[in-house]
Amino acid sequence: MLEIIKYLVPGGSGPLVLLLLLLLWPEKIETWSALLWRFLNQLRILYHIANKRYIKHDIQGRVNEFTRRLAREVPTFRPLGIKVEWISASTTKQSFIDDGKVVVRLKREDNNNYNFVQASMLFISQSLLLKAKRYISQSQKEAADLFTGMKLFESEKGEVVDVFISDWLFPKIGDSESKVAGYFRRYELIDRSGLFFPVYLQELNFLGEKVFGKRRDDLIIREVDDLIDFLENYAKRVIGQDIELRFEKPHCRFAIMIVGKGFKVKVQGSIDPYVNFIKGKLVSAEIETLYIMGPAENERFIRQICQHCDQSFRVIFTRNPTVTLQYPDGKSGQCNSHLTVLRALECKHYYAVGDTAA
């Protein structure tokens, strides 16, 4: 990061560098601020203020950094940050009631792990799948929250993971027969093939965006179960195996296209079969999202395909995830891959009255 700044501001002054940092990486400033206040707290300087500032900046820095990471994984996820606001200890009962907000207790602790996990999980529960959670089942949602939490804490220290496991994960999936535990295991499998965030959560986000006015109902819950089955099946796919790659349901309509190392790319080297398939089969099937996946070395080839489909689809997202592949000999291995997500220029929306498309 410092190298980038040196490049942007050669010989730049301290304040200018700080300003750039603040603009480009505000979470880093939060993190450094948290470290400073933690240091003062440990020295017992400004004991009360230092601990509160440390907790506030630490939570804000870590959660906001994660939400930015999540936005890079889920194409249409709008990053929503967190701001910790301390309530005045002299708040009267009436103003507390008038304010109408939940107040969370954050503990005085040296490492802030408990507070961080609590704040993060509350934040994930409220911000993830903001609209879709009205339609999916409680266990589908809880498992998605827990799985996202686990991915957040994966990059943290072991003590944070311990708090998460004992306070959140174990109480919910300790009973391996529970519905939440079942969904959680399947999400793990889907994530191994790189589809949990950019496809599953993405499709749920689209679902939330396109259904209006309805409350949770069995039709949508079953559709989400089918979506999980579909992605799980893809995750278990052995290289070269033919499986269903189109998911055509009333609310979610998408296809996965694999641009692999096969004959069409290596020998023919022509994008025509892919473009013709998209323009012919997928457009007429009213596919709304197309996920094109392939080895990282096929990125340019995939880009060419996309350029020839811009009458029907627009590119909304590209990334290069590392995915786990299953080989025919029963072994598995990791591979650098490329993913481009295309969205149809026209998509349907559903309204509560009569559940009609518009």
Add this chain to the structure above:
Amino acid sequence: MQKETLRAVHDDDLEELLQSLGLLHDFRAGKLRCKFCKRIITWDNLHSLFPDSGAVKTVCNDIECIKALLGHVEKR
């Protein structure tokens, strides 16, 4: 980036806040209960406070109660 505010009370301010809200006496006497599971609220298990039907309610740190709180807030 748009930000959601998380209102919080620090341990150091907790007793004073409970006093201001008129809950400290009941808290010390072990008469404060979790809105959802009815367990007695203690220093160790107090998770959050929220207004409900003109009163201040408390929630314990059981995960089911936290989830119930989130569901309750969503419905409002």
